[in-house]
Amino acid sequence: MKAYWQLTLAQLRIFARNRQVLFFTLLFPIILMLALGSFLGNSGGTSISIAVIDHDESSASKALLSNFQKNEAIQLDQSNSVDEALDELKTDDYQVVMEIPKGYGKHLQTHAEKSKALDLPVYYNETNASASQLGLTVVTSAVDQVSKNIEDYSPVVAVQPKGVRALDIGYIDFLVPGIVAMMIMNNNMNGVAGQISAWRERGILRRMQGTRLKASTFIAAQITARVLLNGLQAILVLVVASLLFNVQVNGSWLALLTFVVLGTLAFMAIGFIIAGLAKNPESAGPIAAFASFPMLFLGGVFFSINSMPEYLQPFVHVLPISHLSTALRETMNVGTPFLGLWPHWLTLVAWLAVAFTIASRTFKWE
Template sequence: MKRLWAMVQARLLEVVRDRSALAWNLLFAPLLVVGMAVVFSGAPPPLFKVGVLGDAPDTPQTHPFFATEGTRFHREASLDEAMVKLQRQRIDLLLDPSSQPLRYWINTDSEKGRLLQSLLRNSDADAEAQPVSGASIRYSDWLVPGLLGLNIMFSSLFAIGHVIVRYRKSGYLKRLNGTPLRAVEFISAQMIACLLLIVGIAAGMYAATDLFLHLRMEGSYLNLLLVAVLGSMSMIAMSLLVSARISSEELSGGLLNLLSWPMVVLSGVFFSLDGAPAVVQAAAQAFPLTHMLEAARAVMLDGAGLADIAQSLAALAAMTAVFLAIGAGFFRWSQD
């Protein structure tokens, strides 16, 4: 434990002494969050989203309403999940085409939903309405978890991956190998130090952002903290896949970007994946950032408890264990 704590202290002091990098981490993300929130807090683009229970029709001949222009129809897996989306105005209308007459659910607080209802009734006067209510979520409330998760992802990947490669290239790891320090102690110390820094900075950024934007928070802060910790651990462990053996900083930077940017695009940082092709949604589930953002937004926006986010937490824990096992197994101290 003494060796482990000594390495944790050494890594923390190294970060604190690098004032320019520390200032960048502290200031960049909050400015990005506020800027994006201001730019995108206006009205959403005029695109209708309609959820369909069962299989979404492949052709508009199934019902005249499915030929409505400017409307995206996608399949909803269950009524309960679809109702939450409708209440939060993530979809504008919900249809059950298997019922006779056609049954639909509409959020009475949604202007777009009421407009779609009028179009539906023009094509099918017998359609039965099932009204629900619920206020829409500001884009800033949706965006902030994504941007904080994005900052955690980049900090986690590069704080461990790039640094360990630099240590190996400079011969620092080779000198450590001559001490009683074991590889598992070194890796654990790096993870603990980075976890303390990353989660601490993320918590500070959340508090500062909440001060200005008054973020929606329906669930428990402890649950949100648990999501942040497990998400950070999984992405720190992912960086070990790159840093375990590589000694080239240029190659490590390229590989870390190769890992990070697909997550930026596919993990729902800036937009929801509702209605995206099934193959895209399936690919997104392979990334820890996806599970972290799904759990964080469920806690913040829907008041989800531990049981509700248990699947995402389990996925993050499993990814952490797998990445750590692979990274530790391939870890080497020197370039030789």
């Protein structure tokens, strides 16, 4: 146990004394987040443009429109032609187009005699899912309020859209979990591969092997030091994001840190594989870069996985960073509980088990 703590503290001292390591592991992700967040952080469809065609023109339809006008994030336009509004919808001038049918006001007055809610046609652009779904959420909320305002509430007006659900978040909310996933991958896969290869070439590993030090103790100390480093960095990134961009962790901090640990272990195991395959430190870097660079763009770090071509989807959903970034994003943005994210932590555990098995066979002391 004494050797374990000594190796852990020694590894942390190595990180602290190397200014380049401190910069790239602690400051670089924050600088990247600040750069992207400053330019793109406020994007994400916070202004919703809605076109309404009011065929009824009753006091009830005007009351519905006033519900939309109370929302400062909504830009409401009234149109006389459905076809013209749909043409503008196709060019992204509007996120949603809604029709208020003739007889809307009369239906509200006689709703007690009717068993079926009145459907309001609502159109949205399927090629712009994020903005469209946000618009649908706003429309549904306003329409539902009409029913709630009626005594003895029962649904008398309903929106029946077709499409997928999208989150009401800005790009900075999407970006921060991806930055955390990126730094976990780089710190462990790239860092372990380079460090272990360098120690092997300098004979440090051979000298360790000649002592009573067990390989399990050496690996455990490496894991502990890097888990502490990644946990510190993740907390630092999240604190900066909260202070500057008001990014919040809506889910459990324990679940968030659990995924940080799982990601650290999985990518460390991959790093040990690369260190075992590389003949020297000069080759370890390119091999690690060859593995990590595609994952930056295919793993959901900067771009949504769902927006990628369909032929890439099966490959993307196997990558460990795609599950790590999605799990962190679901925990932070949506507040999904840990058990609800079982496909992601189960996949990371599978990567850890397989990579550790391969690493144990490829690892060389000298």
